[in-house]
Amino acid sequence: MRTDFNQPQRQSAVGVLVMFADTLQKIARALWPILVIWIFKFDELNKVYFFSGAIAVFLGIALVAYLKYRNFTFYIDAENEELILQEGIFNKTNTAISLSKIQQVNINQSLVQRMIGVYGLEVDTAGSTKKEGVIKAISHALALALKARLMEVEKKGITDDKNAITADLMSEEERPFIKISLLSLLKVGITSNYIRSIGLILAFFITLYENGMNFLEQSDFDKQELDSYVNQSFAMTTIALLLAFFLLLVLVFNVIRIILKYYNFKISKQNESLLLSFGLFNTKSTIIKPERVQITTVSQNYFQKKMNILELKIKQASSGEKEERKAVIDIPACNKIESNAILMLLFDKLAVKGLMLKPNYRKLVFALFLSIVLPLSGFLGFGYFVAPSILEFMPFVPVYVIFVGSIAYFGFRNYRLFVNDDFIIKQSGAWDIANEMIVPEKIQAITSSQLFWHKSADIGSITIHTAGGNLSFQLGDFTRIKHYMNLWLYEIETSDSNWM
């Protein structure tokens, strides 16, 4: 069926009902606290006022729904090959979506839509998180025809691509070129993700503690006695033992978590893509397509360096579905050679660190200010003016200062940007040192930023936006940053490079 979409048209007339339900839902959601109060106080209300008010509100919503319906039109501008949506009652919005940029067209049906027999159509491009174009009520035939028309342009270019994927999935041949052994997973388990595991365990213990306390309080237990007993008898040894136990727990927990998640991790090559599968109980599998890779992160800490393992994180371009958007593909452990093999597949060449850009010393000063000066003055101020009892923790202050200070220092020392013709690599991190790599062709937009008091010092920041997230470098030599920016813009603008 071929329908003409070149004239602006409205949605199905019954669509007014969808608008009505939608607006009603929005208002109900915004006003539900008041509604709840009204329901409870129903008897006290003046019924006449209440019902006339309710009727007025319903009429108002109906009017809004009708106007929304009247003012919403859509058509395809054949000349420019774009879908145009016009909407809004007072605030008019006119959205133009170039057909060639459309990633996905979804036809779906909510409960209300099903009741009145219309369909919703959502158009998604690779851009922002929300759906760019939403048509709320059209007939099924029209939806299908519109979808076919919208996807026409895309099909020309991408059919081969889509076939390739399905073919890939069909002939899932087992030819893993990298397998992560249990030993490597053990190594990762004992060397990484401490903070995450500590957080999980702490959360667990805090809930346990609270429940325990509730229990003790209820059971009339003499709390005072228990507290003094704990305090006096084995203060130091208990703490030391507890700490050791806690550390062991963290390690064991970490290892178990990693093995559960990544057991039997296999990477196999299929045509141009990488196929990953992993998991002990539920096996997951994902595909990495090199052209869709945006940011690749290689990270390693001191222990891992000694054991020759590193972790790879790959961010792909978001393609529409929400789950995929956030998906960072994690390859938990591989050695140098394996990671190079993967990077070769992704980039066709090895990442070489180019010219180095260091941050200004103010970066360190600011980090120290944020992590030491501010909290400490808060602590001291609170101690002197409000609650002197917390000053008992004074002995811990030097420990804190040394710990946090060294984190800030190493974080500063590792904070680098390396630039050469093919790669932009940002190195960062105090303990886990991460190298984030992007290829200049993947850049979507660049932001430069400078605080006005940094003008004379000639330092500033840059943020590189890609379809897989941002990469920013702060307080570097601003002249060089601007120079790189011009260079990258030139490269992007003079080539028809494919970023996805």
Add this chain to the structure above:
Amino acid sequence: MDNFTNETMDTRQLPQFETVAFESLQAKYAWVVFANLMVRIVLLVLVPLVLSRIKPELFDSQLWMILAVVLPVLVLFMSLISYIGFKKKGFAFRNHDVLFRNGIIATNTIVIPYNRVQHLALHEGILSRYFGLATIEIFTAGGSSSDIVIPGIAKEQAENIKQLLMGKIQKQL
């Protein structure tokens, strides 16, 4: 193949985005900014006034004193931010990319090459429409942080810009 050359390029001769002359927003847009500011200020003043009617016991003379000092400072601060924000905003369309500058204490310049633009939207707020102004939103695939929103452009100019950009996007294909 005969006329193929591949000279070394002096990257210092590249066009520099930092030397571009930015076009500022329409002066009329200042009224829109001003109206928005007024709404916020009125709300700010109204809240304590209404509260003092409902719960007079909360408002002793000391609190009124504090309010009398804090409110004007806050209002002044908000006005200053609105003013600087308006003054600093500027945009420029080059042959191959669009630049937008904004920021209050920092100067941010965002550059989007035309061949990375995904789609465009044109908004007219109710007040802007009265002044014949429009807002252009330029989207890339880089998520909301890399989108440009240029307010306060004359309606016809906005339409022209939209046509220009749509043309540029088409040409890239």
